[in-house]
Amino acid sequence: MSGQGFVQVDRKITPTSPVGPASNFNGNQFDLKIQDRGSENWWFVVSDGSKDIPVGYWPKKVFPYGTQEVAWGGIAQAGRNKISPAMGNGHFPDGNYRQACYISDVHYVDHKNKMVAPVTAYTLQHVDKPKCYGLKNDRLMGPKNFGYSFTFGGSGGKCG
DSSP states (O other): OOOTTOEEOOSSOOTTSOOSSOOOTTSOOOOEEEEEOSSSOEEEEEEOSSSEEEEEEEOGGGSTTOOSOOOOOOOOOOOTTSOBOOBTTSOOOOSOTTSSEEEOSOOEEOTTSOEEOOOGGGOOOOOSOTTTOEEEEEETOSSTTOOSEEEEEBOOBOOO
């Protein structure tokens, strides 16, 4: 996840570190954030439930002209035993943000340097093993203050 140009600022947490505490089914939910803090650098920030911890950032020079597309996704790959692992917390998305993994408040910076939410007509969804995993694109209809958001996850297993 760190990629070219990433500047590490935290001595303990790296972009590939497991981060805790983890969200609980029907319990407390914790977030990871990528944000622009006004410096035009892109920050990777984790929350421990009480405070934000800056992990590092990508300098603005890494993205001088923006991009033509943005993608969010996940992979759960079967091992040698052909059994796929659970994704997220192992539950299919059902619209309840306390019961599935989610990505919320999705924005990108447009060619005018303004933060905008994705345009629903131009978003694509792809789930290649719907027997084992799901995706629910809530767009702008998720919980209050969640902005453009979606939930995902699944039990894994023998997906075929």
